[in-house]
Amino acid sequence: MKKGTLKQILLITDGCSNKGEDPSATAGLAYEQGITVNVIGILEDDASQQPDGLQEVEDIALSGGGVSQLVYKKALSQTVQMVTKQAMTQTLQGFVNKELKQILGPEKSLEEMEPEKRGEIMEVVEDMGETCDLEVLVLIDTSASMTDKLPTVKEALIDLSISLNARIGRNRFSIFRFPGKQQDMEKVFDWSPRLDDISTIFPGLTSGGITPTGPAIREAIYQFGRKSLMRSLRHENERGMEEEA
């Protein structure tokens, strides 16, 4: 099977969107274009009941083909890496299931297979998860209520890079925040294989009260598109040069 690149948006938020289009709709749009949207909702440490606003977290991930999880600050690191890995497995399983249906007919999927066969298929999925390349665009809600949570978010992201960089496949991460100073979303860390040195960008990330989650996801899709466009252009150029040489 061809070694592909998985694309994920990792949305980290603590509340409900309040500006622009429905984030579930834009997440669906992302999924249509092969980008999975995972969402982590951070709960206040003292919150005893589930805040209504966080239902949105589940909805976004559902239409974005990803994984969602509500979590207290303390458990953030482990949750972020588990959600990311789980979503990778889920996506890869989706691919494999599709291929299987093509080979074995529409009613055959991983679920309807006997345990022995399932085991063999899972080995393939695991191999792919270990070796595929991965691009994660982290989208951090930096509205005022997130201020006290950002140090933990930073730790969790560094930890995520430790986990993913233990894989054989390559990784690229970038970090955007929303809202930005001028726009709905703003880049704070450009595509890079590691997140070890993000400490410097974190102080002073918080901003105003609005939470334009929908527009931010749309912008994130555009960033992915731009990236692959640039890459293919560069590719074209290189080829052109080779031909000249």
Added chain:
Amino acid sequence: MRMNEAWKKKHNAEIRPGTTITGKWHGKRYVIKKKLGEGAIGSVYLCEVNGREKALKISDNRTSMTVEVNVLKSLGKVQGNRLGPSLLDVDDWISPFGTAYTFYVMEYLKGEPLSSFIQRNGSEWLGVFMLQLLDDLERLHASGWVFGDLKTENLLVLHAPPRVRWIDVGGTTQIGRAIKEYTEFYDRGYWKMGSRKAEPSYDLFAFVMIFLNIYYPKRFDKGLEPEKTLLKRLHDVKPLRPYIVPLKKALQGKYASSAEMKKELMLIFYQAQKRTNLRKNRRKESMPHFFTEVIGITVIAIGYYLFSLLL
């Protein structure tokens, strides 16, 4: 990942003592007797089949269950003492309410947690368990796997003779890959003392944390200087003093294999033995406390360790 609460409720309602679980593919029938425990991806029950007691793990998470089964199958092929419980059956079960479960049946390991064993029987047992664990790790690594989620909760001490065994192979990962599952306190990545790549030294780090956990049951935070915190905490545990040099080296990732670490531990036992013999020859002098402690360790450790090799 923590089990979904709603799912857990449903699960507890569907599977209770007396429930018969019939495999969809292989048709074997298992009668549930009681719940043994609950883990990250499913619940483990004591069950009965043909008059024998077995452990049955059940979950609706097909993916993770299948991964675990694959590991158990591979471990079953490793020569010598069993690494992990032996696997007996893998199947699906559709509950009367229509929920689809996956389950596997394994050998029932009847034992007690490592920490309670040590509390009851004393710290002179530490050495035995260290050697037994290092032995198992050595064979596991030699067959191309790293345990990954090595922690106190995943160990049981079987009785007569005491033998430490591991359960839950959910984190077991092929060498060279990214560790599948880990627990922060035992994870060298969390302590900023190494990567999450599956290598023998990853398990050796967790190995030390197991023994620290016995003396810090509430565990402790990493603080601003994780390595310093860890070494200080290690230093503060008196029963671990005799082994502090190899334990420290394992934390710092200085052993490339468990065999290397085992060799140095054995050396500690032999030297202690030699010293006590010398003292015996010089006739009854009052023995410093440290030596009496080590004598106990030596006799029991070497004795039981050798004995467990014969089993």
